Amino acid sequence: MAFSSSFSPSPPSSSCSVSTNVATSAHSSMNRNFFFSRRRSCFLSSSNLAVLHPSSISRLGCVSDRGSKGSLHARVFASVADVSVDKSIETVHLPKGDMWSVHKFGGTCVGTSKRIQNVADIIVNDDSERKLVVVSAMSKVTDMMYNLIYKAQLRDDSYVAALDDVLEKHRLTAIELLDGNDLASFLSQLHDDISNLKALLRAIYIAGHATESFSDFVVGHGELWSAQILSSVVRKLGVDCNWMDTRDVIIVNPTSANQVDPDFLESERRLEEWFSKNPSKTIIATGFIASTPQKIPTTLKRDGSDFSAAIMGALFRARQVTIWTDVDGVYSADPRKVSEAVILSTLSYQEAWEMSYFGANVLHPRTIIPVMRYNIPIVIRNIFNLSAPGTIICRPPADENGDSQRLDSVVKGFATIDNLALVNVEGTGMAGVPGTASAIFGAVKDVGANVIMISQASSEHSVCFAVPEKEVKAVAEALESRFRQALNAGRLSKVEVIPNCSILAAVGQKMASTPGVSASLFNALAKANINIRAIAQGCSEYNITVVLKREDCIRALRAVHSRFYLSKTTIAMGIVGPGLIGGTLLDQLRDQAAVLKEEFNIDLRVMGITGSKTMVLSDLGIDLSRWREIQKEKGEEANLEKFAQHVHGNHFIPNTVLVDCTADEKIASHYYDWLRKGIHVITPNKKANSGPLKQYLKLRALQRQSYTHYFYEATVGAGLPIVSTLRGLLETGDKILRIEGIFSGTLSYIFNNFIGQRAFSEVVTEAKHAGYTEPDPRDDLSGTDVARKVIILARESGLRFELSDIRVDSLVPEPLKASASAEEFLELLPQFDQDIAKKRQDAEAAGEVLRYVGVVDAIKNKGYVELRRYKKDHPFAQLSGSDNIIAFTTTRYKEQQPLIVRGPGAGAEVTAGGIFSDILRLASYLGAPS
């Protein structure tokens, strides 16, 4: 028959006896008779489907279409008719419990034939003993179906073409996935359904109106088709399965608030009956659709398929309900607003509830209720990322005392609601007057406004509450009118409206019973300079709500989220000078960042890199695997102030460090300001610590007063622990007598390799290429670099030297002191090779070597740098490569047995390593685990 629909069974054969087991097609082999009744059948037989009974017309809001096929009326009456249940059917025991797993696949999961195949694979690979799979309509189909009704109601003929699109979409999908009898019977069913729908839409077109039942009937086809296709695909994979039209099973009662309440008892009875006829181990069930007790087709409204899955889970007492979607799980905050948002591994039912109220992408609260009753966990998983474990919503496991343990962190998630206004009703006449709150909220109710949050201080002088902005005008007017007398008499001082507000809520089941949580929350808001207009916390302890100015809302969300989710050793870094050393540091950070985060909870994020000409800034952290390309492609004009502000201006990362890898005095002159702003500073640049004494002392004094850190280990001996060794000696009460050593990696390398026939200038060039020299190698050869190191150690030891106090033997030939550039200097240097060669030969002739040393003489209160001759067996003569050697003579480490530190004292890797270890020192000062 033409109207043999997957929804409506074959038409009655003009008899009143159609009641059970009317198998209408290969697809709808289950009991389709729910929609037939004696009464309806009689109607049908008497009218021969041509005319609707007037009472039914008015009930369904549909008029007859004389030109349409009778099948329309059959379906309409099928839905309103009562059911006669066939009591003769032998009941098969319905197995319940752990053996069942329930899955729900939303529209995007079954959006294409490839995805349907993918879903079928997931079903087949689930090794649960029994599976019930709830499936939505293919993506966009529900909208397409609603659109059909919309167009038909508007008497827009294009509904016919739109229906053809629906047909085509499902026809093509079926052709791609099915073959043989399965394909043939699905297509035959599909064509029948479409022709029935055409007739029904025609009626709507004529009436210019569709009742809710008609709409629900039409849109429900999307689920019917996807369930049939999916069940055929699963069967094709060798798994025996049946599909279920859930209108035969899920019975719901409409509620006043455009929602429905499942009738679990009746639904369970229906399920048993259905199962006795279809004792399947794998069931593919339609999502979204259900029936009223009167067997009128209806839907489960918003997020209906999730609800279907939860109801089925509860009916089967399933082991688990898995909701498959296109996100990895429930986020701790809206990831579009908070880039740091993380997927929550667990949520309690109550937390999920709270989060969903605030619009988080969680389940609708009503979806949670059926499964919560039986403690059935709900798992939210991403069908496009099977490796993501998803979020489990369940009852928190109990500890040995039977108390609920907390799941993950105390605060789970943060959410916001925008477009609110606060209403503040204030006055001394409110205190101690019973009924004031009732009068206020009675007035609010009268204008139909929804109160989102209420707060009243115990002084009772004011009540404040939040309502949607669009409702506030009516609320204020109603209150003013209701309290006119009290306002005139001065018992109420005002009804104040504070527009442009947002709510920020923190959700976590154990939040309020854990001391200090709200303090942390408010502290984070205070630090971000955010004013709180109102606060509410219920005794349920699941949620703290604050009302803020709307423009502060995202900042507030980020601030509180980072307070609870970022480790306190999250550090925003700015790298100044990505040259040889800075660049190597960035590469080391790239290679090590994940390990640090994983093992030590140290989260280092490079928020900016600047050279002298260009800089790159990032809000999230620069991808260090591509920092060079990013710098080339996205570099903007360098601006140090903007740079520092950007790196430090992110209020949500608790710490900032600027790492100066230049040799620039100008950059060093900013340290004071940076430290003052709470920015930690780390550097291998010697300019600040060897610059004017006064500035140095000022800088160190500031550092000592603040809890802001300034580390500069790499300024002396690169990565060697020279500064830290000296500090260790001093801080433990040792007294420095003398520090003597080879402090220049460059000059060490030069004199270690200036042997045989080699020319001095050639070895200098080699040292430069090896990355040992200063950006300008004249700084090394002139002894200035060593003098700076001597100064740094002398000042660290408490001596007050200026650079000019250090006597220095320069190796730069007098005529080259004025050379215009480092390049020119290196070009001309060979002309002077003979002079230095002569010095070396003289030393050699005496069995000695040349070494360039620096000395801090704390006893004589002087420092100097000179080229000296050492016997070949002296420790200073035993070095190789760029080795530094530094001997500390102290009151504990006496004359003949100084404390010696030795090793490579220059080069990109060791220097960057020294800076990196300063960064980790900072992290450990900030509380990183050791």
Ligand SMILES: NC(=O)C1=CN([C@@H]2O[C@H](COP(=O)(O)OP(=O)(O)OC[C@H]3O[C@@H](n4cnc5c(N)ncnc54)[C@H](OP(=O)(O)O)[C@@H]3O)[C@@H](O)[C@H]2O)C=CC1
């Ligand atoms: N080489 C070594 O073994 C050791 C070096 N050091 C110290 O490390 C520091 C860096 O040396 P190295 O990497 O070799 O030098 P490079 O010349 O290779 O790099 C210097 C970097 O600083 C940048 N720079 C210079 N001036 C400015 C400015 N005003 N603003 C922003 N960026 C600027 C340069 O950028 P741009 O190119 O855009 O101008 C360049 O990226 C020096 O202070 C050095 O003393 C310390 C211990 C050992």
Ligand SMILES: N[C@@H](CC=O)C(=O)O
């Ligand atoms: N140029 C310096 C580098 C380290 O400070 C050196 O050679 O030691």
Ligand code: NA
């Ligand atoms: Na060092």
